[in-house]
Amino acid sequence: MKKLNGKVAAVTGAASGLGRAMALAFADEGMDVALADVDELNLSAVADDVQEKGVRAITLKVDVSQAAQVEAFRDQIIARLGAVHLVCNNAGVSPLGAAWESSAADWEWILGVNLWGVIHGVRAFTPALLAQQEGHIVNTASVAGLISPPGMGAYNVTKHAVVALSETLYHDLSERNAKVGVSVLCPAYVPTGIADSERSRPRHLASAVQKSQETQAKEAMMRKAVKSGKISADEVARAVVKAVKANRFYILTHPRIKPAIRARMEDILKERAPRNPLAL
Numbered sequence: 001m002k003k004l005n006g007k008v009a010a011v012t013g014a015a016s017g018l019g020r021a022m023a024l025a026f027a028d029e030g031m032d033v034a035l036a037d038v039d040e041l042n043l044s045a046v047a048d049d050v051q052e053k054g055v056r057a058i059t060l061k062v063d064v065s066q067a068a069q070v071e072a073f074r075d076q077i078i079a080r081l082g083a084v085h086l087v088c089n090n091a092g093v094s095p096l097g098a099a100w101e102s103s104a105a106d107w108e109w110i111l112g113v114n115l116w117g118v119i120h121g122v123r124a125f126t127p128a129l130l131a132q133q134e135g136h137i138v139n140t141a142s143v144a145g146l147i148s149p150p151g152m153g154a155y156n157v158t159k160h161a162v163v164a165l166s167e168t169l170y171h172d173l174s175e176r177n178a179k180v181g182v183s184v185l186c187p188a189y190v191p192t193g194i195a196d197s198e199r200s201r202p203r204h205l206a207s208a209v210q211k212s213q214e215t216q217a218k219e220a221m222m223r224k225a226v227k228s229g230k231i232s233a234d235e236v237a238r239a240v241v242k243a244v245k246a247n248r249f250y251i252l253t254h255p256r257i258k259p260a261i262r263a264r265m266e267d268i269l270k271e272r273a274p275r276n277p278l279a280l
């Protein structure tokens, strides 16, 4: 989509971090923006910031793990803003832990937000974009969708799945000559609220499992790495705008991660055991 001015963007996880930055970057392009999140308070503050840029903003409390709420988000956008053109399935959470140490509730929570959230977004919005023969979908994965760092099995599972879903969506739309673009966003560490995602865990998915020392150490490492990320959320958002305009599929905002991706591919092709991407 070369021209964004006057079009409508939908962003999930818009109350904080990358979602907030994307909403503001789209507003800078002259787009109206529909904002969804479970955090209503911060969502309305972001809506104020978006409106200050002279475009329209609407907000809806949406838990992306619930199909009906994502469908209601789409219906609200079309009813109130007239159409939707750019869809960013971005909401995400990041409980850490080895696969066997993560509770069933941990798995259910992260799969619900990071994977089902994207699935619901793709299912709810793609038919509308196809019908108008114009649009673009950006799914937020992570470098953890291209490599598999230790200590975050559930997160890696969701992000690899989002990459697979996005690649397949790209093929399926191309086979139909659809004028609907797809991008998958794969950042490394960016200073946002992601290390504090426990704040949005629903009560019914509270984890009863005591965290191991290893997991606590990984959490401390992750918090530090996120905080000291060299690329800001605003820079990532500008990269997304550029990719949408250029119709580019992979958005890799941290080029220094590429050797780890190459190492994984080589290990696969040579059929040898995977090297630890954090130890390369």
Ligand SMILES: NC(=O)c1ccc[n+]([C@@H]2O[C@H](COP(=O)([O-])OP(=O)(O)OC[C@H]3O[C@@H](n4cnc5c(N)ncnc54)[C@H](O)[C@@H]3O)[C@@H](O)[C@H]2O)c1
Pocket: 012, 013, 014, 015, 016, 017, 018, 019, 036, 037, 038, 039, 062, 063, 064, 065, 090, 091, 092, 093, 094, 113, 114, 140, 141, 142, 143, 186, 187, 188, 189, 190, 191, 192, 193, 194, 195, 196, 197, 200, 226, 229
């Ligand atoms: N920050 C990083 O280092 C980094 C790196 C790679 C990928 N990502 C991905 O970027 C995306 C955005 O995360 P962020 O870094 O901006 O973190 P963030 O915590 O600042 O923002 C995430 C937002 O998602 C919302 N959210 C959580 N559960 C939700 C639900 N069920 N329904 C709707 N909204 C929900 C939160 O309230 C929050 O506003 C996530 O998918 C994350 O996995 C982040």
